[in-house]
Amino acid sequence: MDFLKRNRKNKIQTGNQDLLFRRPYIGLITFTITFLNFLITYNLRNVETTYVAYFGVDLIITYLTIIFYALGIRVLDKKVPLEEDFLKRIMYQFTLHTISVVIFNILLNELFDNIFFGGGLLSLSFGYYTQDVPLAVVFVLLFHSIYFALYLVSERGKKQQMNLSNxxxxxxxxxxxxxxxxxxxxxxxxxxxxxxxxxxxxxxxxxxxxxxxxxxxxxxxxxxxxxxxxxxxxxxxxxxxxxxxxxxxxxxxxxxxxxxxxxxxxxxxxxxxxxxxxxxxxxx
The missing domain is CATH 2.40.50.1020 (LytTr DNA-binding domain)
Known part of the structure; x- marks a missing residue:
């Protein structure tokens, strides 16, 4: 997915924050999040061959979740642009957007679990909803924080360039x-x-x-x-x-x-x- 090309087509302004959704960054982020989640979730002292399959499925789920996250950003860019109301955008992104991304991630996990593992790995499991879901929320909130930090850096750079031009x-x-x-x-x-x-x-x-x-x-x-x-x-x-x-x-x-x-x-x-x-x- 080339997030910026689609944004230009729709005449949405982009900045450093949208590097998160561009190659190769989106691939690096997907792998990093999946790897960290794997370290936290599984006991790697007793590695099994099935872990390779688990990691591959988690990699796909993480990638699709980030794509869904990016689509949500596109909607917010149209409805609540960062340049027009920054505080309102933060509120929407940390609430509605977070909830939608987490729900999407849960549905993906349930779907892939049923497709690849017959629903025996995590479907309706207490451990998944008390450990993995809160961890997904933390990752989404961290992603938001990085996104807004990159935006502020981008805006600062634009102001500096404007001052230089003048x-x-x-x-x-x-x-x-x-x-x-x-x-x-x-x-x-x-x-x-x-x-x-x-x-x-x-x-x-x-x-x-x-x-x-x-x-x-x-x-x-x-x-x-x-x-x-x-x-x-x-x-x-x-x-x-x-x-x-x-x-x-x-x-x-x-x-x-x-x-x-x-x-x-x-x-x-x-x-x-x-x-x-x-x-x-x-x-x-």
């Missing part, structure tokens, strides 16, 4: 000092020992800062393509694979400034560039 820097226009925001910058490059800033309106300004100085303060929509240039997302028309594992990046027309129409990303940075481009465009 930040202004000093550039030189002849003998005059002027100030421009990062949103106005198309690219920054070094040439003949100097550093220059190109703005969206194709004006060129000098600056006392180096490319390394800019790297430390620029928001996430800028990328250090090579030793000579930092490009913004808005400067890119597209890119394609080139020879020897390189990437050819097509820039927007900068002919009045005698800038190249394409630049090359080295093979060593190709993977980094693709990851940055996906993140900057919110492509999952």
């Amino acid at each position: 930040k202004r820097i000093k550039v030189l226009d002849g003998n005059a000092n002027i100030f421009i925001s990062f949103d106005e910058i198309l690219c920054i490059y070094s040439e003949y020992g100097g550093t220059f800033v190109i703005t969206n309106d194709l004006n060129k300004y000098g600056t006392e800062k180096t490319l390394k100085d800019f790297e430390e303060v620029l928001p996430h929509n800028f990328y250090r393509a090579n030793r000579q240039i930092i490009i913004s997302l808005s400067a890119i028309d597209g890119y394609q694979s080139s020879t020897y594992g390189k990437i050819e990046v097509m820039l927007k027309p900068l002919k009045p400034l005698q800038m190249p129409e394409t630049i090359f990303i080295s093979r060593d940075k190709a993977s980094s560039f693709r990851s940055w481009f996906r993140r900057a465009n919110n492509i999952q």
Whole structure:
């Protein structure tokens, strides 16, 4: 299941919290929860061959439960978006959503028990409903806590990026000092020992800062393509694979400034560039 692709299709905003439902994280989480549950539930000092079957069935049940959890999140995203009423969303998620996920997990366990073990393993068992069910509740509540923690981290990052975008820097226009925001910058490059800033309106300004100085303060929509240039997302028309594992990046027309129409990303940075481009465009 690719949770983010479906969310984009439905125009639901996503953040770091939805990494929980994406590959490979959903697989790692499924295995981790199943393994921890196995350690708590079974006495592994007396391992039996049937435990392999138990683990396999528990793995499937955990995965399907997480998928159901993600579907519940999609419903809540539509009905009670996190951005609109965070406290109300917490209340719904920790109550109704928790109850629905736990009930779904119980039904799955009963169903799989009857299918694979003839109903003799846990159906209507006192031990299951007094030990395994409370443990499932704990796992769901822990999952909620991680989900909201990732959301808060995501929001904090967005605010920091917004503050950076609104930040202004000093550039030189002849003998005059002027100030421009990062949103106005198309690219920054070094040439003949100097550093220059190109703005969206194709004006060129000098600056006392180096490319390394800019790297430390620029928001996430800028990328250090090579030793000579930092490009913004808005400067890119597209890119394609080139020879020897390189990437050819097509820039927007900068002919009045005698800038190249394409630049090359080295093979060593190709993977980094693709990851940055996906993140900057919110492509999952």
